[in-house]
Amino acid sequence: MINCAVVTIASALLQKSAILFLAYLGFHHLPPPKHTLDTLSNLSTTISIQAKFKIIISFIQVVITLQPIYGLHMHSAFLPWFQSLQKFNFGLSELVSVSGSCYGSSTSMTTRLILNVAWPFVFVGLLIGGLLLHTIGMVQFDRRRQRQRQERSRLQRGGGGEVSLTDVMATFWSRSLYVTIVVFYLVLPSICRSIFDAVTCKQPPPLDDDAVAASPTGSDDRSVTCDKTEDNYKWIYKIFVTSFCIWCVAVPLLFLALLLSVRTTANAVIRRHVTTTNTTITITTITTPLATGCRFLSNEYKDTMILWEFVDVVRKILLTGLVIFIDVEGGNERILRLLVAIVICMVYSSIITIACPYKRMDDLNLAIISNMILTFCFVAGVIIHQCKETKDSTTTTDRDFCEQLFGLSFDSYNATLAVVALTATMLIGSVLYIGVLAVISFRVQLLVHSSSSTPQQQFG
Numbered sequence: 001m002i003n004c005a006v007v008t009i010a011s012a013l014l015q016k017s018a019i020l021f022l023a024y025l026g027f028h029h030l031p032p033p034k035h036t037l038d039t040l041s042n043l044s045t046t047i048s049i050q051a052k053f054k055i056i057i058s059f060i061q062v063v064i065t066l067q068p069i070y071g072l073h074m075h076s077a078f079l080p081w082f083q084s085l086q087k088f089n090f091g092l093s094e095l096v097s098v099s100g101s102c103y104g105s106s107t108s109m110t111t112r113l114i115l116n117v118a119w120p121f122v123f124v125g126l127l128i129g130g131l132l133l134h135t136i137g138m139v140q141f142d143r144r145r146q147r148q149r150q151e152r153s154r155l156q157r158g159g160g161g162e163v164s165l166t167d168v169m170a171t172f173w174s175r176s177l178y179v180t181i182v183v184f185y186l187v188l189p190s191i192c193r194s195i196f197d198a199v200t201c202k203q204p205p206p207l208d209d210d211a212v213a214a215s216p217t218g219s220d221d222r223s224v225t226c227d228k229t230e231d232n233y234k235w236i237y238k239i240f241v242t243s244f245c246i247w248c249v250a251v252p253l254l255f256l257a258l259l260l261s262v263r264t265t266a267n268a269v270i271r272r273h274v275t276t277t278n279t280t281i282t283i284t285t286i287t288t289p290l291a292t293g294c295r296f297l298s299n300e301y302k303d304t305m306i307l308w309e310f311v312d313v314v315r316k317i318l319l320t321g322l323v324i325f326i327d328v329e330g331g332n333e334r335i336l337r338l339l340v341a342i343v344i345c346m347v348y349s350s351i352i353t354i355a356c357p358y359k360r361m362d363d364l365n366l367a368i369i370s371n372m373i374l375t376f377c378f379v380a381g382v383i384i385h386q387c388k389e390t391k392d393s394t395t396t397t398d399r400d401f402c403e404q405l406f407g408l409s410f411d412s413y414n415a416t417l418a419v420v421a422l423t424a425t426m427l428i429g430s431v432l433y434i435g436v437l438a439v440i441s442f443r444v445q446l447l448v449h450s451s452s453s454t455p456q457q458q459f460g
Helices: 002-029 034-046 049-063 076-089 108-153 165-197 231-272 289-293 308-320 336-355 361-386 398-406 412-453
Strands: 221-225 274-277 280-283
Touching: 002 108, 034 412, 049 076, 049 165, 049 308, 049 361, 049 412, 076 412, 108 165, 108 231, 165 231, 165 289, 165 308, 231 289, 231 308, 308 336, 336 361, 361 398, 361 412
Parallel strands: none
Antiparallel strands: 274 280
């Protein structure tokens, strides 16, 4: 049964890796016209699409934890909306669908935890393997083409711009680092959430009409109880500690170490290449392979705030995982986690407003608005938590209870509608704003291109 799950996941990872590898080959060997490529590259840089993409993805990855981490029971009328947002979770369940029979019974939680923690490393390894094959192929192709040129031109051996293996390997490692950072950044919240699920005790529904579970179970796995003296739970807890150290501690610290290295290297390069001529100071900017590989973490931030990505990653881990340590056994039934999340969002809003880490003001405004909307979602979550949906609202006093508690005619439907409206406003507004920026930037580029290609008249 374990082999069933491993084979299914491995085949899915191979399929996704092959698709990305073929797209990579197509982009490099069947590129669009140079003018189109330059226009798209300039457009992406001009509107800072990477920064906006990261802000939107981070927002969604926090919103989708409202149900599993904070115990909110969204109104059933809006469940399709939240299910659609799960596509941006970038977890194993979104990547491949594995039936429960593949995991087995007695080891289902253990197997799922190991697979959820290990699959990103396998995926990154496959992608890097594809990059390595492409690099080897390009080196052999360039060397063969160089020998053909030398033979045709009757050049001496070793002349004529031979391919530098050092430059090729530097490019390979830079691209490999970039791929690793992007994958780890996208899957980090979902991996942390799956890790914390291993120590979450939930009371599942009965097995049948006559059988009722006697004690809570770990992550809906009836074979594993939350009793720490159980051998199965001890094994799961050891895996949890190891996984926590790898993903929730080591990966953010890896990001921090890379950013510190980029900052140190950049400062050293600038100091070595500052030239002074009378009163003119010229600074030559040199991009190192390390800086190129880490550009996903640092491109949109000011040089003095290059470490801000580490702060943002820690914030996401706090909101999507670490908050579960607040009242582990009964946190889903109380609002303390929601209150802590509101405090975290408010503190983060104050810090980011003072620090202003982004190079562009529109990125800073989008980040602040995103965090404010998250705060409002958590506030609405308090109402949803207290005003649960009932099957028959006409025969219950829940509506009166909510009205007495909050002073307004709130219920589960209205509070969930508020969360849906807030998230939709953030997503649709961001997409429209990016579209407007893209159109304006594209028109500016067309004007610049047309003015530069128009011949100027000579007078005199």
